[in-house]
Amino acid sequence: MNKLILGRYFPGQSIMHQLDPRAKLVAGFYFIFILFIANNWLTYLLLILFTFTVMYLSGISFKTYVRGVKPLIWLILFTVCLQILFTAGGKIYIDWGPITISQFGIINGIFIFFRFVMIIFLSTVITLTTKPIDLTDGINSLLKPLRLFKLPVDDIALMLSISLRFIPNLMDETQKVMDAQRARGASFGEGGLFQQMKALVPVFLPLFVGSLNRAEELANVMEVRGYQSGIRRSSFRKLHWQLRDTISLCIMVLLTVSLLFLRFNSPL
Amino acid sequence: MEIRTNKLEYRYQKNTPFERLAIHDITISISPNSYTAIIGHTGSGKSTLLQHLNGLLQPTSGEIIIGDKKIVGGVKEKNLKPIRQRVGIVFQFPEHQLFDETVEKDICFGPINFGVTEEEARKRAKEVLQQVGLPEEILSKSPFDLSGGQMRRVAIAGVLAMNPEVLVLDEPTAGLDPRGRHEIMEMFHRLHQERGISIVLVTHSMEDASKYADTIIVMHKGTVYRKGSPNEIFSQPQELIELGLDVPETIRFQLKLERKLGRSIGNTTLTMESLVHSIKQINQRGKQS
Numbered sequence: 001m002n003k004l005i006l007g008r009y010f011p012g013q014s015i016m017h018q019l020d021p022r023a024k025l026v027a028g029f030y031f032i033f034i035l036f037i038a039n040n041w042l043t044y045l046l047l048i049l050f051t052f053t054v055m056y057l058s059g060i061s062f063k064t065y066v067r068g069v070k071p072l073i074w075l076i077l078f079t080v081c082l083q084i085l086f087t088a089g090g091k092i093y094i095d096w097g098p099i100t101i102s103q104f105g106i107i108n109g110i111f112i113f114f115r116f117v118m119i120i121f122l123s124t125v126i127t128l129t130t131k132p133i134d135l136t137d138g139i140n141s142l143l144k145p146l147r148l149f150k151l152p153v154d155d156i157a158l159m160l161s162i163s164l165r166f167i168p169n170l171m172d173e174t175q176k177v178m179d180a181q182r183a184r185g186a187s188f189g190e191g192g193l194f195q196q197m198k199a200l201v202p203v204f205l206p207l208f209v210g211s212l213n214r215a216e217e218l219a220n221v222m223e224v225r226g227y228q229s230g231i232r233r234s235s236f237r238k239l240h241w242q243l244r245d246t247i248s249l250c251i252m253v254l255l256t257v258s259l260l261f262l263r264f265n266s267p268l
Numbered sequence: 269m270e271i272r273t274n275k276l277e278y279r280y281q282k283n284t285p286f287e288r289l290a291i292h293d294i295t296i297s298i299s300p301n302s303y304t305a306i307i308g309h310t311g312s313g314k315s316t317l318l319q320h321l322n323g324l325l326q327p328t329s330g331e332i333i334i335g336d337k338k339i340v341g342g343v344k345e346k347n348l349k350p351i352r353q354r355v356g357i358v359f360q361f362p363e364h365q366l367f368d369e370t371v372e373k374d375i376c377f378g379p380i381n382f383g384v385t386e387e388e389a390r391k392r393a394k395e396v397l398q399q400v401g402l403p404e405e406i407l408s409k410s411p412f413d414l415s416g417g418q419m420r421r422v423a424i425a426g427v428l429a430m431n432p433e434v435l436v437l438d439e440p441t442a443g444l445d446p447r448g449r450h451e452i453m454e455m456f457h458r459l460h461q462e463r464g465i466s467i468v469l470v471t472h473s474m475e476d477a478s479k480y481a482d483t484i485i486v487m488h489k490g491t492v493y494r495k496g497s498p499n500e501i502f503s504q505p506q507e508l509i510e511l512g513l514d515v516p517e518t519i520r521f522q523l524k525l526e527r528k529l530g531r532s533i534g535n536t537t538l539t540m541e542s543l544v545h546s547i548k549q550i551n552q553r554g555k556q557s
Contacts, residue, residue: 010285180357184426206367
């Protein structure tokens with residue numbers, strides 16, 4: 001559990017840390033969209049360069065990012081293999097019944113690989129450089145227009161921030177309960193599937209009971225402090241959109257324009 | 269059973285950016301049939317040390333010898349179950365680990381995990397329930413219907429039912445009312461005396477430490493600051509106060525009285541009786557002169 005990098009926050013002072021979370025979220029989602037504009041080597045090169053620059057600007061070591069990709073590497077390789085094996089076209093290297101390894105297949109496989117890695121790297125940059133609370137504030141403020149469609153944006157934001165707030169607590173508690181049950185002779189991750197699942201009951205039950213109790217306590221405490229649902233509240237923490245945030249979005253537009261240009265006017 | 273550690277060190281999340289040295293250079297021994305209290309500030313590494321005593325954590329360097337099993341730092345040891353049976357740990361707020369439908373089943377969970385027959389486990393459940401001072405009717409109830417104090421006793425009973433030779437307690441009385449505290453501490457004392465169980469107690473209560481323990485280990489910043497008998501440890505109360513630790517009420521009173529009187533009234537006293545005695549003595553000396 002401790003090896004998980006995705007979703008963690010690394011404190012720092014880099015440019016990426018100082019950007020507004022809204023700018024980062026918008027740019028991040030936007031990046032995933034423009035990834036699909038890329039279709040040849042030059043466009044991919046440009047995107048890779050962009051990703052690495054952003055990673056460099058975050059001031060976090062490359063090793064950390066690689067560790068973030070590691071848990072997903074099998075999924076990525078699996079998809080890449082499927083692409084290579086089942087895409088036809090171009091020069092054919094190996095022809096073996098329904099399985100053919102062709103030029104297009106290999107190129108496609110490589111593209112897919114980079115697409116995956118870039119998405120993971122860039123989203124890791126966002127989560128590593130943004131405090132979870134800023135992230136929820138950002139999501140909240142981006143969802144605000146949806147109020148027009150009667151979406152309970154504030155409630156969603158509240159639920160989100162409470163969940164984020166309690167993830168570390170729940171992880172701690174899981175560890176504690178597991179330790180306590182292990183001290184009573186329970187063993188985890190041993191035996192067949194059924195046995196392993198049965199071994200988790202002494203962990204999950206106390207956790208569920210604990211969560212229910214905690215939810216009740218939290219609800220009481222919130223009510224005592226004057227919380228009411230469905231009322232427009234003021235917010236203590238305010239996000240400030242600054243010049244550098246506008247610039248970062250402009251860079252995204254610039255990137256799109258050059259991508260489109262390279263897509264249709266590629267010399268290669 | 270004896271537990272010895274030699275230069276024990278533990279780092280959390282070793283080889284990651286989050287690496288943190290929790291305890292280091294710990295050389296202690298817990299002899300059979302002893303009562304050891306571990307005191308120290310929050311975050312001084314007490315709980316980390318505890319988890320080494322039954323192999324839940326394994327040292328990153330140094331070694332720990334539990335009975336005839338030796339765990340060397342950096343070498344992953346498997347099959348620690350026999351150790352876990354002999355060293356029972358009662359964690360903080362143990363009532364949070366109850367899970368089964370009935371109290372009886374929950375108490376039997378430990379023994380059955382260690383290969384005791386169901387029949388024998390049930391017999392033990394009845395016995396330990398008596399030892400922790402709960403009525404037998406409770407066996408068929410759901411643990412979630414009990415009061416906080418009763419739940420804690422059931423949880424402790426679940427550990428006792430494993431028949432451990434060493435009982436490790438992490439603040440067993442936290443969050444209990446004064447009476448519950450007293451009863452539970454007396455219960456452990458009785459177990460120690462009647463069944464010869466060694467007890468390792470982590471506590472913030474200096475009264476408990478001085479009253480029950482025969483050895484006290486003071487932890488500070490992840491290592492052993494001092495160790496000795498309660499008399500030795502509390503004979504220099506100033507040192508403990510500088511560490512930000514409490515001293516027993518009697519000692520605090522004595523220090524205040526001595527400051528007011530401007531002279532010493534004898535050795536530091538750990539119990540109310542001996543404090544009264546030394547005050548009486550200076551009173552008598554005063555009358556004689």
